[in-house]
């Protein structure tokens with residue numbers, strides 16, 4: 001059998017970059033995240049993140065402090081305003097599921113898009129997981145954009161949509177929060193309006209930037225049309241052609257670019273325990289600039305591109 005090379009990746013000098021699918025996901029080797037890494041290694045990791053959108057690091061037995069220190073090399077870290085506080089570090093978000101607390105992150109989403117400045121990326125560390133199951137899927141929102149029918153691109157480019165943290169409000173009400181408390185949180189975090197298709201600030205590429213967890217409606221559009229378009233956009237993340245699936249092992253770390261991927265934590269391990277910790281790098285305000293020149297790896301030249309009709313029915317046309 002002949003194995004053809006994967007698409008080229010920008011030349012990293014201090015790490016190895018092993019693609020896990022044609023466009024999304026790369027395993028990074030030759031680096032120990034417990035160490036104080038050189039600026040060149042950080043630059044190589046950052047370039048690999050731009051190229052592959054989510055990076056997997058294996059066998060990284062690091063401490064919470066080292067996790068935080070690694071995150072800080074990429075920017076300021078965010079404190080999540082609603083999640084239960086970490087016992088020691090405000091910037092660490094611990095997500096625990098198990099008996100009585102099934103997984104909740106099993107819907108396609110980008111993180112914290114209800115913020116004016118949603119995150120640049122998240123770095124997730126597995127603390128305790130099931131022997132099998134509890135995988136995380138990531139979907140490439142550049143390729144998902146490229147694969148949209150032209151009539152959808154035309155309708156959504158340049159539009160904005162409202163984002164809201166409805167899910168967290170439901171949680172607050174369940175825990176007995178008063179309506180005044182919820183109103184105070186709403187005042188602190190007014191709903192942002194983000195571009196439906198955003199331009200990635202570093203690569204200049206266009207990505208779908210609405211998600212089923214936090215987007216409410218497209219602005220200034222008939223509600224039925226907004227809903228129909230949002231459903232088509234959400235569905236893009238669900239096609240395996242755009243995805244990579246991470247099977248966690250002990251000491252695996254995932255680092256995703258929240259501007260170019262959506263993710264989905266598979267909730268198939270109940271009632272076993274799964275504990276992860278996330279540090280989140282603050283990003284900038286999303287924008288759409290159709291004239292910004294794209295850099296880096298080009299879109300995948302599709303053959304047999306996935307095409308859908310108006311109802312989103314999936315059918316393939318070989319070209």
Ligand SMILES: O=C(O)CCC(=O)C(=O)O
Nearest residue numbers: 105111124136265276278
């Ligand atoms: O637990 C996971 O694999 C991912 C959970 C999630 O959505 C997140 O950390 O943002």
Ligand SMILES: [Fe+2]
Nearest residue numbers: 105110111263
């Ligand atoms: Fe998430």
